[in-house]
Amino acid sequence: MAYTSPAVVIDNGSYTTKAGFASEDLPSLVFSTNYAVDNKTGSVIVGDDEICAQPENEVMTLLDNGLIYNFDNIVHNWQYVYDNIDNHNAIDAKEFPLVLTEQSWNTSKNRLTATQIAFETLEVPIFSLVKTPIAQLYRAGRSTGLVIDVGASVTSVTPILDGIIQHKSCFHSKYAGNFVNLHVLDYLQSQSKQVVNNLLPKQYHGGSDSFKTYYISHNVLQDYKSLALNYQLRNYQLPNNTHIPVGDSTNFLESLFQPTLRKLPDVVIPEPVVDKPHTHGLTNLIFLCLKSLEASLLPPTNDSSSHNKLAKFTEIFKELLSNILITGGTSNGSGLPESIINDIRAMTQQYYSNYPFSYSIYPIRHSTGDSNETWDRQFGAWMGACNLASMLNDSNEQSNSVKIALDNWFVTKADYEELGEDLIVEKFK
Structure with missing residues (x-):
């Protein structure tokens, strides 16, 4: 049976939180993920205007390395959404499914804590955690691709094959x-x-x-x-x-590719180390991802079926690099997508010259500029999660959308109360 209420979708980024109903085209709320603590009462203050109204208060963060670390106060962020999502009118969390996004390197402990807050504090009826790169790629209408996400606090490179994240080849850094x-x-x-x-x-x-x-x-x-x-x-x-x-010399986006290029006062920038991907700039991060993927997919030289496996690997690589998704708020920087794709082209021509790769970027950059492209880069994870959440509202009796959504991405409160942590670990792994 389809759900009649649209899901509430929340994408907590390090810089901003994007939130709204899954039935909407764009998030109705975009506000700072930071919060302030009232010096007099100790109460938590959420929202840009609210924080700026009392500049004497301390302002704090909720995420580190792209992950929620402050679960004691993330609930205030989510409650702010429920209090303002309907044209700044409150709704009852008990009546709406909830979907949150998460990074692919999120921990099981974090997932359990988020689920506990959703069901026990907010008391939502049904809940899901959606991997950010999966949502972004889903939004692009693809199941295989290389997702390059340049956000506020983290840059990540995620290869996805047939809807499955290749975790061993996923790398991220704080050069964002x-x-x-x-x-x-x-x-x-x-x-x-x-x-x-x-x-x-x-x-x-x-x-x-x-x-x-x-x-x-x-x-x-x-x-x-x-x-x-x-x-x-x-x-x-x-x-x-x-x-x-x-001046032209102030194009600081270059620091994403070569972090040690410009020195910063009182900031130690470590030299890149081969076996420490987080020490590398964007181009090397992509290269390390591709080399790791190559090592995991290429067959041993003495494998009797190596020829067939090599052919399969070639097709996988070709499809992967024909579906490059460049996303994240920082990726809207002037010329950044072009710089990334030019580096990938040069890299593959040097190291993978035997493979007939083609290159395509989604979304396609238009010479005249396109506001939809900007929204896709900035809100792609939120919009992709909305697409998945909307499957709950499919009233077509011939469609299996609701069943697919419940089987793969959502947990009901009844199932959570009956099966507990084991269900969460298995469903959101």
């Missing part, structure tokens, strides 16, 4: 949007005489240090990257109304 922010901040401070308050509106000069960091990151740095870097401005206006020059 926040790392670019460090370089942008260093430049802005050098141009504004190293005075942090020059990067803040006057009403926030007395704010806590953590609030200042939060505001600069979510407003000034983001604004600089989206305007100065993407639109090639000659000058950029700071909040104190002074202007600083913007």
Whole structure:
């Protein structure tokens, strides 16, 4: 039987939380994943306007390395969604299925904790955890592909074959949007005489240090990257109304590919080590992923069926590199997708010259610009999770969508209460 209520879908990113009903085209709520703690009452404050209304409070994070670590307060983030999702009107969590996204390297302990909060604190009737790269690839209408996700705190490379993540060949690093922010901040401070308050509106000069960091990151740095870097401005206006020059040398996206290229004050950037993928920039991360996949798929030289397996491997690689999905908010940076695909082309021509690869990127970049492309990169995980969640509402009696969804992705509260942790470990592994 189909569910009549649309699922609530929440995509907790390190930078922003995207949330809305699965029946919607775009998330109705996009707000900072950070939260503040009221200095007087100790209550938790969620929401951009709410945090900025009291700059004296400390601002804190919920995620690290792309994973939720602060489960004591993530519930306030989810409750904020239920209180505001319907045009800033509250809904009852007990009446709507809930879908959350998760990174492919999430832990079983985290999954169990999230499920416990969903069923025991929020009391949702049905719940699912959807892998972010699976949702992104599903949104692109593909089951096989190489998902390159450049987000705020993490850059990840995930090969997916026939809907199955190849976990041993999945790699990620912290050289992502926040790392670019460090370089942008260093430049802005050098141009504004190293005075942090020059990067803040006057009403926030007395704010806590953590609030200042939060505001600069979510407003000034983001604004600089989206305007100065993407639109090639000659000058950029700071909040104190002074202007600083913007030159070609400030294309800090290069740091994603070569993290050690530019030094940062008081920041130690480790030299890349072959057996430590997290120490590498984006191009090498992709290369290590492909080499790992090659090692796991290629047959031994003494294998009697090696010729057939080699042919199969060639087809897999060809399909994988013909379906490259470049996504994540930071991937909207000017010229970044083209730089990634050019590096992949050069890399495969050098190391895999025997294979007749073709290259295609989804979504296709249009020369005139396309707002749908921007939304796909920024909200792809949320929209893909919505596509999966919408299967619960399929009222076509001839369709097996509801059964497929329940069998593969969702857990009901009744099943959770009966089967407990073992069911969660098996369903969301």
